[in-house]
Amino acid sequence: MPAVQIQSVTKTFGSHLAVDDLTLSVPEGSIYGFIGPNGSGKTTTLRMIMRIFHPDRGEIEVLGERAMTAACERVGYLPEERGLYKQMRVYELLKFYAQLKGMKEPRDGIERWLNVMGLSTWANQKISALSKGMAQKIQFIATVVAEPALVLLDEPFSGLDPVNAVGLREAVLSLRRSGTTVIFSTHDMSTAEKMCDSIFMIYKGKKVLDGTLEQIQDAYGEDTIRIRMGGDVPVNFEDIPGVHTVAEFGRYVELRLHPGADSQHILSAIMEHGEVRHFELSRPSLGDIFVRIAGPGAREVTYA
Amino acid sequence: MRKVLIIAAREYKTAVRSKAFLISLLCMPLLMFGGIFVQTLLKDHIDTSDKIFLIVDRTPGAKLLPQVKVLAELRNKTAIFDPDTKRRNSPRFIIEGVEASEPTPDAIAKQRFELSQRVKAKKAVGFAEIGPEIVKPPLGSLPPLDAKGRSASNADDRVSLRYQTNSPLENDFSQWIEVTVNACVMKQRASDKGLSMLAVGEVLRPVPFLTKKLTTRDAKGQIHDAEDESRGASLIVPLGLSVMMMFMTLVGTSPLLQSVFEEKTARIAEVLLSSARPFELMMGKLIGAVSVSLTTAAIYLTASYFMAARYGFNEQLSPALLVWFILFQILGVLIYGSLYIAIGAACSDIRETQTMVMPVMLVGTMPMFALMNAIMNPTGVLAVALSFFPFATPMFMLVRQTVPPGCPLWQLLLSIALMLATTTACVYAAGRIFRVGMLMQGKGANFAQMARWVIRG
Secondary structure (H helix, E strand, O other): OEEEEEEEEEEEEOOEEEEEEEEEEEEOOOEEEEEOOOOOOHHHHHHHHOOOOOOOEEEEEEOOEOOOOOOHHHEEEEOOOOOOOOOOEHHHHHHHHHHHOOOOOOHHHHHHHHHHOOOHHHOOOEHHHOOHHHHHHHHHHHHHOOOOOEEEEEOOOOOOOHHHHHHHHHHHHHHHHOOOEEEEEOOOHHHHHHHOOEEEEEEOOEEEEEEOHHHHHHHHOOOEEEEEEOOOOOOOHHHOOOEEEEEEOOOOEEEEEOOOOOHHHHHHHHHOOOOEEEEEEEOOOHHHHHHHHHOOOOOOOOOO | OHHHHHHHHHHHHHHHHOHHHHHHHHHHHHHHHHHHHHHHHHHOOOOOOOEEEEEEEOOHHHOHHHHHHHHHHHHHHHOOEOOOOOOEOOOOEEEEEEOOOOOOHHHHHHHHHHHHHHHHOOOOOEEEEEOOOOOOOOOOOOOOOOOOOOOOOOOOHHHOEEEEEOOOOOOHHHHHHHHHHHHHHHHHHHHHOOOOHHHHHHHHOOOOOOOEOOOEEOOOOOEEOOOEOOHHHHHHHHHHHHHHHHHHHHHHHHHHHHHHHHHHHOOOHHHHHHHOOHHHHHHHHHHHHHHHHHHHHHHHHHHHHHHHHHHOOHHHOOHHHHHHHHHHHHHHHHHHHHHHHHHHHHOOOHHHHHHHHHHHHHHHHHHHHHHHHHHHOOOOHHHHHHHOOOOOHHHHHHHHHHOOOOOOHHHHHHHHHHHHHHHHHHHHHHHHHHHHHOOOOOOOOOHHHHHHHHHHO
16 A cells, blocks of 8 residues: 555646646655655645645545645654744643644653754753754654654754764664654655665646656666866767757766767767776666756656 | 643643743733732822912801811811821912902902912912802803702802812822812801801711621521621722733733644644644643633632632522633633633744734724723623623623622523634634644744635635
8 A cells, every 4th residue: 555645636726737646656655756846836735745735636545635734643754944932931832742643642752853963951941942943853853753754854854963964863763663654855865865765856836757767767768978088188078969958067078879879889989089987887877867857948848 | 642741741732831820820910909909008108298279258258268278277287187196198288368469350460370370480370269259159150050059160269179280190189179178158048048057067967877798688587787898899890800810811811822832833833733633733732821811710719709808708609600711711811721722723923913913802802992881781782782792791790799789690691602602603713814824934923814715724
């Protein structure tokens, strides 16, 4: 049984089409990454899974429940816009959230999570005394303390320093080990590549990518050449037949090939212009794919 | 329901632990009893320095002036001390006679101007003139008496006592001189007619007037004599109770505006809405607010009960009245609380909330201006009409319950039905505004938009 089953869901706000005929299935126990540019419908989708918004058309099944509130206690939600009651104390606040999620005896869970996040000594401090990173970790604990079967995290890593980000990543992975399904949205493509079992991309309300990283990359094939030249001779890569686009990164250049172009022909064409120090044929990164879909000059094509 | 109670408990704890709650708890008695306290304090600091008054006696031979002076001396010796402490509690009146000018209009006008200048220069507090024909007014020169038997103020100067001053609010002297000159004039009139003043005094002596409550009969059939009607108690109890109720409604509900506004602007709303339905969230808040106001009520009512018992008003605080008090209090908190929740959810900065709260506060406090009227005349059109206006029902029904003859049961039930309907409408509307408004960031809504949210959801 999938943890979340979205079937032909459409949601509009006034005249704005936020989510357009979306179908998605999130398997139980997986880490599912939601990517997409700002305003593309990620948060709306998450809010619909949370039953904060109701779809205009279509159906959403969460943990096998279709009723509006039945599953709500087994789902934890960390919204993108974060806020906590400033005047409450850490322990009191976590207890409040845990009880709202139906937990009768939250003490052990709260203490364990505070320990995991290295915040045990802060239990009796007011929220207003915490740093931004600490408050974010508290909010994460509030999301997961009631041991939900499904966790939705909207941009969980934004604003965290690298140390805290590693801590949070480990916490998310430990959730998956304990069988929790995790859906998180992110702008950080490398995080999504490294952590997610499956990736879903939404663009202008439509699903444009859905699958494992391998499946997505396979759809694009090995169409990217990463090349480093010796010497300072400028090379006009655009003029080489078979090259679609060129991205300069300073130390190296990334060439995207036309479908069907022969990489060996291109290599020999480049070698006529100067010394090649490094030549690598690869599949496009998730970031590449993202920019191809949503970047300037992107064509509105569904690749999935 | 469990979630509603968890939310209510959090709201209650946050509100009761806040400094604002403690401060307002202390403010209420300060406001109510502060006035009394200041008055008692000022009583000891009353101005008791000598006051000089000028008197022009225009009667032939100026025969009244010496009598007035004698009576002023008598007053200065006997009537200006507190009977208990023997301390002076009012100023001495020093009377200075002024010779009357020529009886021509010009001369009189000139003298009045000169005396006015002396008053202006603070040489005296004011000046009085006794008209030349005051003792024996010519036939037809006096205007008819008014309905209360008082002389009209449009009589001719020649037959009147006239007092001019630039401090008209100091009315101790004007009251005294009116009584004193009247006494002198009456005495003169009596002796002119050959009557003895003693006989006239007996004729004019007013009758004692007693006000009592209704006579009652107890369970054994024993008829009890009526008790003295205490005007003080019949004023203080209804006024105190309804002002207290208004205050507690405000104390109970204003934290709602803050907490909803905090949840919206600090983006807490989304987490809450992911755990509880908007309706549960709102009901939790309302129950929290009701508990806060009932806590205040318990504190104040206990205190007032002891106060009332001490001053003998407790009979007016019947258990039935307390039940009504609590019922109306709860309904009032629900109505105003849901309005505050709607405003908190619709606004996105603190200035907007202030603008929006103004009309609510006005609707809530305007009826207070009619409160005295309702206490004096509890069955009047105004009192009855306002007790059916749901935003004012708690205050006015309480007053009408406290002030005899009370209020007919059907009116009470009708007003409660109207309030329940309004409460339901307010909670429903606020719930719809709350659901839409809580997740709206950016620009706040105006009343028209809020109305649209209520209708379309």
